[in-house]
Amino acid sequence: MRPVYIAGVGIHKFGRFDDKPYTQMGLEAATMALADAKMPWSDVQLAYCARMYLPATSGVKILGQLGRTGISIVDIEAACASGGAALVQACMAIASGAKDTALVLGVEKMPRGFMDPRQLYEDWQIKTGLSQNPIPWAIRARRHMHEHGTTAEQIAKISVKNHRNSVHNPNAMYQKEFSLEQVLNSPLVNDPINLFSICAPNEGAAAVVLCSGDVAAKYTDAPIEVAGCAHKVALYTHFSVPLYTVSARVENPHVTQLTCGEVYEAAGIGPEDIDVLEVQDTDAFCELEAYEHIGLCPIGEGGRLIDDGTVAIGGSKPVNTSGGLISKGEPVGASHLGQIHEIVSQLRGTAGARQVEGAKVGLAHVIGAGGNCAVTVLKR
Amino acid sequence: MLTANGQYATIRDDFFSTREGPLADIRLAGTICNACGEPSLGTVPACQNCQSPDLRPATLSREGKLFSYTVVRNRPPGDYKGPDNPFVPFPVGLVELPEGIRVLSVLDCALDEPHVGMAMVLDVYELYRNEEGAPVLSYRFRPATPSTNSEEKR
Known part of the structure; x- marks a missing residue:
């Protein structure tokens, strides 16, 4: 397995943005990470989108706005560890030599207060109040x-x-x-x-651009190793x-x-x-x-x-x-x-x-x- | 009182040793793994500890000790069936049974009453009435010795 580097990071402030769709928050984080990495979207070979409370194919809806390059874009969910689970997949793809670049995006837009218990609990747990x-x-x-x-x-x-x-x-x-x-x-x-x-469930986005050592010099002079x-x-x-x-x-x-x-x-x-x-x-x-x-x-x-x-x-x-x-x-x-x-x-x-x-x-x-x-x- | 087949409705049928007869005779039920001895509450397709599918049915003890606890201060989200309008805060805890399992349960006592190690006893009770007007049974634990000097009485 070969080393994996972070070429760029981006973030959309975490908070409450009632009038802003998740597609915009995600786009801003992804665009910032690509700019930070000095990497054009067309160079990205693989993308994952970590989210728990958003609809199907959120990653395609967000990243597709940058232009449809035909790469694999997959949504990943692992509760509070969703972003980490997505990062692992991208790192494995680069470490194995299968890909040289990847973008990992995390985005969420959650309702206020307690999270909807039906996502996590069985009916009996909700009825008894153990939820x-x-x-x-x-x-x-x-x-x-x-x-x-x-x-x-x-x-x-x-x-x-x-x-x-x-x-x-x-x-x-x-x-x-x-x-x-x-x-x-x-x-x-x-x-x-x-x-x-x-902590309060809320809204926001963050993105990481990864690359192999073979191509890192093309994008950044200060790579951070994963x-x-x-x-x-x-x-x-x-x-x-x-x-x-x-x-x-x-x-x-x-x-x-x-x-x-x-x-x-x-x-x-x-x-x-x-x-x-x-x-x-x-x-x-x-x-x-x-x-x-x-x-x-x-x-x-x-x-x-x-x-x-x-x-x-x-x-x-x-x-x-x-x-x-x-x-x-x-x-x-x-x-x-x-x-x-x-x-x-x-x-x-x-x-x-x-x-x-x-x-x-x-x-x-x-x-x-x-x-x-x-x-x-x-x-x- | 009962459903059409003469049995009580419950929050989860596999948690209860029987759905007939006096409530005081109903116990929590589960399985014990024949390979490693690990108990479960309710039926499971395989032992959660050792993955063996070789399990035997078991009835769990009524008495246990409080391992730890908290209080639910706000109305739980969604389709909560406990006292509502107004909501009544209630303690929740893990009760350790002699079989080697700790069961998360509503505690039927004052908010300031629970303490680690206190002796608890099972209470199978009617949580709510379903759409047919039949009682739906749930489980909770209460102190084995009723308290006399609690200030925050439910």
Whole structure:
């Protein structure tokens, strides 16, 4: 297998754009990524479109506007990991030698509030009221507090950190700081998780242009290497939507641990080598747990990393410099590619006030319904 | 009260040991894998742990312990059939049964009552009436020992 490089990235701000169709948001992100890569659309040999809540052949509808070149354009869905699953497919096509260039687009336009439960749950779960997405995270958070002494304050501090980072990200939906008191006093959604510690489903798009080493020089003098990229589905049993039973007899490694393990091996690195991270913060506890599963600290010690500043900008392992999904919102198909946009900005040194000095290796992580997880490691 | 064939309607028939007789006698049902011993709630085509299709039917215990919990503070989206207009917040938790399975369940108790490790007992109850006016059964768990001093009573 040969190395795969990112030649360009593009993003359409995440937020609410009532009068703007997804075809326009996706087009803007794709056009920006192609311009960034200095690659004409006619050079793109393969395209994937990650989306969950959009109609059939969304990718063709968006990218076809650039002109019909006859290439394969396929929509991909893997819940919160859709963007990562699409990226894996494109990387495999280039790594194998089958293609030299590919464009991966993520786009979403989701309704306000709780997502339509029929996408994820059986009728009986909706009727009984077991169909709220934060329930599994909330139950895990409560158990983590019981077993490891994690506190509501530590969870809330992660939200405070991410909102603080978002102030410098013009692509975030909320660019506003919140105090610890404001977060802790916001309404409970599923105890102990409250409203200001949770991300909102929303709208947006992001795109990545990939190429092989053979053609990279034609497009960019600062390629970013995709050192590892994997998508996996959790082993039995996993705490994720649409959860209804969990084994008390069998405890397999968490899907984030398994996916990171695969990517670390491919990239020849470990968690100690990572300079900057974007991780899934569906809610603030989800991020705390990811510290442990990514290997930034032992299991049970996630709370310490927020207390001692390790995960803040200026700390040794800055997490969610973009403001995370808590600030950006989560347009499901676009979220992982939005993370890639942030990591590429960090590795290029163009992240402005969010910049992590000297960042050379970055990791992006998403996890969601069905136990879908994707992890990408980028190197400059 | 019952459907035309003399059986109760349920939210998912394979979750219940029987659909006849007193509600207090109905238990949760599932399978146990003959290869690895892993239990499931309801029927599954293969063991979710070891993929073996060699499964035997099982009736699950009525008593368990609360593994963890949360509270549903806002009305769940879609066709929710619990108390509505006004919606009544309710606790939800994972109840660990002696067979080695933790079942996600509505908890029939005050919002401030659940705590990790508390003894729980199964309660098969009428969740709602269907279009024919027949009761539709669901399951939930309640504390094995009724509380006396809870402030936030449902």
